Amino acid sequence: MDEFELIRRISPSYYRQSSVIKGIGDDAFVFRATGDVVFTTDTMVEDVHFSRQTMEPEAIGYRALAANISDLAAMGSDPAFYSVSLVVSPEWTNEEILALYEGMERLGKQHGMDLIGGDTVGGKQLVVSITAHGYIHKGKGRYRSHARPGDLVFVTGTLGDARGGLEQLMQQRSSASPLIARHRYPEPRAHFASGLEPLQRVCLNDVSDGIASEANEIAAVSGVRVTIREQDLPISEVLLQNYPDQAVEWALSGGEDFELLGTIAQEDREALLAIAEHRETPVTFIGTVSSADAPEVILQSGKESKRLLRTGYTHLQERR
Ligand SMILES: Nc1ncnc2c1ncn2[C@@H]1O[C@H](COP(=O)(O)OP(=O)(O)OP(=O)(O)O)[C@@H](O)[C@H]1O
Ligand SMILES: Cc1ncc(C[n+]2csc(CCOP(=O)(O)O)c2C)c(N)n1
Ligand SMILES: [Mg+2]
Ligand SMILES: [Mg+2]
Ligand SMILES: [Mg+2]
Numbered sequence: 001m002d003e004f005e006l007i008r009r010i011s012p013s014y015y016r017q018s019s020v021i022k023g024i025g026d027d028a029f030v031f032r033a034t035g036d037v038v039f040t041t042d043t044m045v046e047d048v049h050f051s052r053q054t055m056e057p058e059a060i061g062y063r064a065l066a067a068n069i070s071d072l073a074a075m076g077s078d079p080a081f082y083s084v085s086l087v088v089s090p091e092w093t094n095e096e097i098l099a100l101y102e103g104m105e106r107l108g109k110q111h112g113m114d115l116i117g118g119d120t121v122g123g124k125q126l127v128v129s130i131t132a133h134g135y136i137h138k139g140k141g142r143y144r145s146h147a148r149p150g151d152l153v154f155v156t157g158t159l160g161d162a163r164g165g166l167e168q169l170m171q172q173r174s175s176a177s178p179l180i181a182r183h184r185y186p187e188p189r190a191h192f193a194s195g196l197e198p199l200q201r202v203c204l205n206d207v208s209d210g211i212a213s214e215a216n217e218i219a220a221v222s223g224v225r226v227t228i229r230e231q232d233l234p235i236s237e238v239l240l241q242n243y244p245d246q247a248v249e250w251a252l253s254g255g256e257d258f259e260l261l262g263t264i265a266q267e268d269r270e271a272l273l274a275i276a277e278h279r280e281t282p283v284t285f286i287g288t289v290s291s292a293d294a295p296e297v298i299l300q301s302g303k304e305s306k307r308l309l310r311t312g313y314t315h316l317q318e319r320r
Contacts, residue, residue: 163254
């Protein structure tokens, strides 16, 4: 299968989004924009974001798209399109490359998305770079700068499971574990995020690096103090049972959970819970926002409080 045959095999036979004017098969993609359009890009690289020993091709494709949908969700947008730039090494069989796209299609379909283009290059290790597009309702972008003193801090789902799954994968335990499933097949919260439309102001950030990092991003650009109560962090039973000593640390800075961390006005608490229930998304209130001379994140553990620094995964650290 050469690059042209690959393109033929992955081209959709129809488009779900009615705004598509020219899909795969020309020099570029054309669609008719009617509202505010969101663009995001995230890249996954072999031996950085996944290892071939522990991730099947279908899961690599699924997770690469999940990371992008998660960023669309974090802006409050409805996912619409994605394009895929692929660098692939000769070790990959035709079936494996197609399985990568099947993983993306499986998740893309759940969100009504169309594959609208990409690029294919032969190289030394697998790199999957996805650009995803979505729409936001006018004035309803959910920015990191939207936190205000008095807000409640919430998070969806549970935290740290993806890190627990990675640990199990690295120790080559049985792949039937629910933590491994969370690592391989995260559920980006786009359906929940677009359901927040009735709320006037929501601050959102998705959890790719860990909430210690994401909460600091919110504090910095909103110019506020974010206080998080350790005892309220949503940690799954299975993570607590398997990794009692690491669970809290991984909940704070394990990363790759692709949950949403957000803040809302106190008076929107009931409305948020109703939307969460309707969209079958667990939501936990974990803290508060207050005014501060300098932005900071505080972790409250019982009666003790300490600064929560921006720990978590950071690329490009060892550099001249
Ligand atoms: N190499 C780059 N060139 C231009 N802009 C960049 C580059 N890398 C990141 N950005 C921009 O910086 C901002 C933050 O990007 P970042 O990748 O940290 O966010 P994220 O996708 O939410 O996090 P993560 O990559 O951990 O999932 C975004 O506006 C992004 O478009
Ligand atoms: C083989 C392997 N080693 C380590 C990790 C952990 N990891 C890699 S990137 C990242 C942060 C998010 O990345 P980005 O900032 O690019 O979104 C994390 C937690 C993994 N998943 N697989
Ligand atoms: Mg990014
Ligand atoms: Mg993000
Ligand atoms: Mg991201």
